[in-house]
Each structure stands twice: as C-alpha cells, then as structure tokens.
Amino acid sequence: MRIAFAADDRNATTDAVQAYLAEAGHEVLRPAASDVWPELGAAVGRAVAQGEADFGVVMCWTGTGTAIAANKVPGVRAALAWDTWIAAGARKWNDANVLALSLKRLAPDVAVEITDVFLSGVLPDPDESANIARLGELDEFRH
C-alpha cells in the first residue's frame, strides 16, 4: 500500500516504524516538507484525502498534535492509538485512515506492532495482547 509518513522528531521508535513500513513492502511517501507538527500532520492528511496515499502514519511526541492537525483535513479520520486493540478498533469501528503515534511513549517494537495491526485492520486475539494481560482477567476488559 501507499503510506504517507511524517514525524516531527527522530528516534529509535520513528526509525523502527519507518523500517517496518519499508520491510513490509509498502510504498512510503513523505509529503511533509516541514518537521513542524501542525504542518506535517496536515500534509499527511492531505495526501490521504487526495488519494495519493492509502493510509497515513503521523508521529509526534504525544501523537496528539499531529492527530489534530490531520483531522482538520476534510475526509481524514485520524486515530491516536497506543495499543493494538485500539488501533484495530479505529479501523473496524471508525474507518480511520490515519494512525497517530507517540514517539516518546511507545517502545519501538510496540509502535511497530500497533502500525502493523492498524494497516491490516485485524483485531488481535486478546489472549495474545500483552497489554490486555496486564489488565488482568476481568471480563470488562475483554471484547
């Protein structure tokens, strides 16, 4: 798929997500000329809304700013996800077309797993989710 990607900073987590996108065979588009988060969020949003990209992935310190900026573009449904279940739910229930990630609060492997689930749109088995395991065995946390 064609994935529009931009981040306002670079670290091990942004590098891991970019490497994953390339290794998974996606065409990675870099529509943002700026590393200022309102501008790059909007640039990725426009790439998706205009059909240049199938999905977008935006990253900033919290993920919130780029999500807001992308969501100001008509036709964009950007979701801030910090867990695979939330990422899959954003596709399934919200038809999200842009994933926003925190580059400061997601370990590289977690960010890659979330991105993979978002792009596949497949809900992970709760029994295989480390986060769900931490929530305990309470039924209210299962879906």
Ligand SMILES: O=C[C@H](O)[C@H](O)[C@H](O)COP(=O)(O)O
């Ligand atoms: O939502 C905003 C993001 O977390 C930014 O990455 C963070 O605010 C840092 O941006 P700046 O370098 O503009 O302060």
